[in-house]
Amino acid sequence: MKNRWIALYVENQVGVLAKVSGLFSAKSYNLQSLTVGTTEDESVSRMTICVTSDDITFEQIKKQLNRMVEVIKVIDLTNVPLHMKEILFAKVLHCTTAEKEEVFQIAQVFNVQVADIGTDSVLLECKLTERRNNELIALLRSKYRHIEIVRGGAVAIESISTSCR
């Protein structure tokens, strides 16, 4: 069992997201995250999907996706060099002045932006890898009692191959 990544090109139509996500629940596949947005072609959406599965199930997932009429292309990103980022907002609430300063330091170390600030709160805006975001959350959780997290799921794109640079 490990995490695997799929980029999925689908028709940009009503119900396609429901159909794709429905496959995961109907067949008991373990969906970790799914993001979707339109591409350079407005009639096409691209999904970035992360699933946890063994090899055999993953093969089956790709085949099942491929079989859908609304799916245009399935790309397995698991072993492909890629760029992956996830948007995350983290609010730290009810903090003292010293704690606020500490949050600023953390922002610096993690290389994330401080998007907003209040008398006793700080808002961080992070575009990190999913793993780095997890680390940041773990750190904030260990240090502060009142935090609020919202994250968007990862998007990924294949790196530009070295021969094309």
Added chain:
Amino acid sequence: MDITGRKLFVRALQEEGVDTIFGYPGGMVTDLMDELYKTEGIRLVLPRHEQGLVHMAEGYARATGKTAVCLVTSGPGATNTITGLADAHYDSIPLVCFTGQVPLNLIGNDAFQEVDIVGMTRNITKYSVTVRERKDLGKIIKMAFHIASTGKPGPVLIDLPKNIQTESGDSVYPEKISIRGYKPNESVHVGQLKKAYKLLKSAEKPLILAGGGIHIGRAQEELLLLVEKMKVPVVTTVMGKGALPAHHPYYVGNCGMHGRYAANMAVSQCDVLFSIGTRFNDRITGDLNEFAPKAKIVHIDIDTASISRNVVVDVPIVADAKLALDKLNEWAEPKKTKKWLEEIRAWEEENPLQMRKDKGMTPQMIMEGINQAFEEAILVTDVGQHQMWASQYLEFGGKKQFITSGGLGTMGFGFPAAVGAKIGNPEVPVICITGDGGFQMNMQEMATAVAEHSPVIICLLNNQYLGMVRQMQQLFYGKRYEATCLRRRITCPLDCKGPGENCPPYVPDFMAFAKAYNARGIRVHKAEEILPALEEAKLQKDVPTIIEFMISSDELVLPMVKGGNPMSEMILK
């Protein structure tokens, strides 16, 4: 010139060569019905329930090879089709089902008879879509027929909001369509096929496993040619029954849960299992770890997702059965299989497929009577014990086609499917083999059969029980017959162990039922009455005949493998 959606709907049906549709009216399809009223050349069949309607369409599609068309209204009309659509999806039957829908501006308002049928059928159809713009109507209908009938066939649902039906728009019905996400496989990988052929060629104990894909791909002749060229024995799945004629010397029989002893032994002893058009359902494999343990497995299937899902195979080939077999026949050379065939024959002699002959009429005798009475026939079954007896004892191949609900196992399928098959093939005798349980699930379609002058012959095996479950209760649940006795009334003792003299009479009286519909009814108690009853039924040219065979309640389907057990562990007696 612009035309209304309803006119384009009819034009599309005409362009697709549709001459029969199965329709049930309702508020959201009145416009379409009105348009059909004005159209010549399309026969509208009115079943009595939408579930029966879809099964009827399934029978029609299976018996004619055409894509069947259904038309129902929104809400309950649409939800009633769900079981039928799931059945068609499972058994790869090409259907296009139109459902009426409330006008677009009312969708989401909980309008009268509004349901999200597309949402409900998304994973039991091959494709399911709401027409949201009038300009897309022609394209979507074209897509539907294309998707339903190509690749691995299946049902497609088109949800048609009322306002789209009446709105004016483009009059053109496209001749061709290209769908970027849908490209069914139309070739075969020759390298893989060669590898598979070499494996088959080198085998000492080769075995072909033929599934329903042989019938869907209309590849029976090609299979026969390969088998005769290479002298390789064949076993079938229930859906593959008839892939090779019943008495062919290389045909062993059905394998699986209720398969022949020799067939299951052959699967467990073969060294190459060459399978075509099957998805290795659990009824075929039993315990996966023990399935064909000595064999290298070749798997040819049109559906990529069916390959290496249940059974990990050595040579996977994505291809249409006919195409692959054609290619194989170019290379095929005879093999020495005499010893292996003898080994299989010895298993057959050791445990032949047969029922007792000492106590009155058995299902085997009924099936053999049907074999004898009909040279050409479409034989349709419902689901349960009678279905398995039919798959064991009926003879198929050549002019005898088998239609059954194999994947979903839908009780209530048989009778309406038989009516549909008859509507599609008025010249061919259509026999529905059913049980007293399953028949009651859709017996309202008797009205349709009478109205359509469809003289279907219904062979109803009445054992007074839901026999297949009763069999499990008898063998595995200490004879606790919960909810399986159809004679049971509220006054019966809770611990009843079977029928006796004090039982209340069976309801309904199927003879009185037949009479109520102006159909024929014949009740058969003894073996010697079987053939005369069938002969009498044959004479009916307009009305259906119910032949009710009164059989014993404790008749079992044997051999049997308990669900999840290895196929070599057969209960034989």
